[in-house]
Amino acid sequence: VLEELKQYAKRKQTDISLVTLMQTGQGKHLNLFDKFFPKTDAKTDAEKVQIQVANFLYRELPVRLAHRALELESEIVNKSSHVRQVCNWYKRSFEELRKCPAPTTLANEVRFSNTIEGIYERHSSTLINMAKGAHQIRAILKQNVHDFADYDEVQRGLNDFYQSRIGIRLLIGQYLALKSPPAGKGLIGMVNMETSPFEIAQAAVQDARYICMRTHGDAPDVSIHGRTDLTFPYVPSHISYILVELLKNSMRATVEYHGLEKMPSIRIVIADGEKNEDVVIKVSDEGGGIPRSHMKRIWSYLFTTADPAVLESIINSSPDVRDFDTQTPLAGLGYGLPISRNYARYFGGDLVIMSMEGYGTDSFIYLKRLMKDAIQPIVDV
Numbered sequence: 001v002l003e004e005l006k007q008y009a010k011r012k013q014t015d016i017s018l019v020t021l022m023q024t025g026q027g028k029h030l031n032l033f034d035k036f037f038p039k040t041d042a043k044t045d046a047e048k049v050q051i052q053v054a055n056f057l058y059r060e061l062p063v064r065l066a067h068r069a070l071e072l073e074s075e076i077v078n079k080s081s082h083v084r085q086v087c088n089w090y091k092r093s094f095e096e097l098r099k100c101p102a103p104t105t106l107a108n109e110v111r112f113s114n115t116i117e118g119i120y121e122r123h124s125s126t127l128i129n130m131a132k133g134a135h136q137i138r139a140i141l142k143q144n145v146h147d148f149a150d151y152d153e154v155q156r157g158l159n160d161f162y163q164s165r166i167g168i169r170l171l172i173g174q175y176l177a178l179k180s181p182p183a184g185k186g187l188i189g190m191v192n193m194e195t196s197p198f199e200i201a202q203a204a205v206q207d208a209r210y211i212c213m214r215t216h217g218d219a220p221d222v223s224i225h226g227r228t229d230l231t232f233p234y235v236p237s238h239i240s241y242i243l244v245e246l247l248k249n250s251m252r253a254t255v256e257y258h259g260l261e262k263m264p265s266i267r268i269v270i271a272d273g274e275k276n277e278d279v280v281i282k283v284s285d286e287g288g289g290i291p292r293s294h295m296k297r298i299w300s301y302l303f304t305t306a307d308p309a310v311l312e313s314i315i316n317s318s319p320d321v322r323d324f325d326t327q328t329p330l331a332g333l334g335y336g337l338p339i340s341r342n343y344a345r346y347f348g349g350d351l352v353i354m355s356m357e358g359y360g361t362d363s364f365i366y367l368k369r370l371m372k373d374a375i376q377p378i379v380d381v
């Protein structure tokens with residue numbers, strides 16, 4: 001298997017544009033279907049789409065998994081048992097895929113999709129495990145929080161790893177979502193043609209307040225302003241992740257700076273003009289800001305000013321805690337900001353933070369309008 005894995009890691013990943021992915025899901029690329037799958041028993045368009053998407057994944061996923069597995073074998077990173085664990089997941093998933101027959105018939109497609117579901121589940125706590133791993137690596141390198149944050153080689157490696165992970169999970173998520181009936185109007189797989197930042201913000205506020213209350217017994221209020229009516233095509237789960245992370249940070253800063261008695265509320269502003277390239281969401285707090293000397297490090301994995309006991313307790317936590325669990329702490333893992341920026345940049349947007357030390361912090365999420373120029377593929381997955 002290892003030999004085969006190395007072979008696959010030499011192949012190039014195939015980029016697919018989000019538009020193509022969605023159009024395929026809508027059955028707009030079935031013209032060559034019969035030529036590619038002469039022996040299939042798929043009859044309806046829906047069945048054909050399943051087979052088509054499944055076969056793209058069947059070819060593409062082993063290549064991507066092999067790349068990730070070998071990246072994690074590099075010498076510094078592989079010193080950590082948690083990273084080796086994650087690496088083994090990639091190898092096992094690779095092996096399972098290679099054992100699966102090509103999903104060209106309906107029966108094989110069912111088998112394939114079960115395998116894929118298992119894989120999606122297996123990797124669902126990668127973030128937490130990589131955080132634990134980074135902690136181990138830092139201990140091995142005998143570096144403190146600040147030096148590790150400045151250690152560009154590891155930081156860059158982690159960034160690349162997470163960036164490609166977003167793509168893999170999007171491909172798989174898109175395929176699995178297509179198999180179940182759309183959960184709502186405007187949904188094509190994981191893309192929502194009518195993503196509403198306002199609705200996402202409302203839900204994010206609830207989640208973040210819940211987490212903050214669990215730690216502090218109370219949480220600042222959050223008001224939402226601007227284009228509350230706006231909808232645009234995007235992957236809602238990405239915006240949701242970013243907003244929850246920013247709100248948790250703002251809430252923690254507000255509580256720590258002002259105490260629970262007089263907490264100034266946090267403001268979210270949604271901005272957009274029809275001609276704009278981006279949709280911009282701003283989160284503003286009066287939590288005392290960030291010292292300028294910390295500004296570069298806040299983008300580093302494992303950089304946190306929270307109590308180190310939080311990270312310690314996570315390191316020793318049950319292996320079942322999942323990445324997006326509301327049981328995760330308000331702060332202390334030190335990867336909220338770097339991961340959020342990866343999500344924002346994934347489709348060509350960005351996350352920018354401006355701080356006024358002694359007053360507060362403004363965070364700007366820039367989101368590209370994915371289909372602004374329609375037809376033309378805009379971003380690759």
Ligand SMILES: Nc1ncnc2c1ncn2[C@@H]1O[C@H](COP(=O)(O)OP(=O)(O)O)[C@@H](O)[C@H]1O
Pocket residue numbers: 245249250253285287288289290298303304305306330331332333334335336337338361
């Ligand atoms: N709104 C904010 N106000 C003050 N400090 C902040 C804010 N957002 C982030 N920070 C600083 O950036 C650090 C890193 O943030 P993050 O990556 O989310 O990790 P964590 O929240 O786990 O510490 C925080 O520990 C904090 O020092």
Ligand SMILES: [Mg+2]
Pocket residue numbers: 245248249330331332334336337
């Ligand atoms: Mg955070």
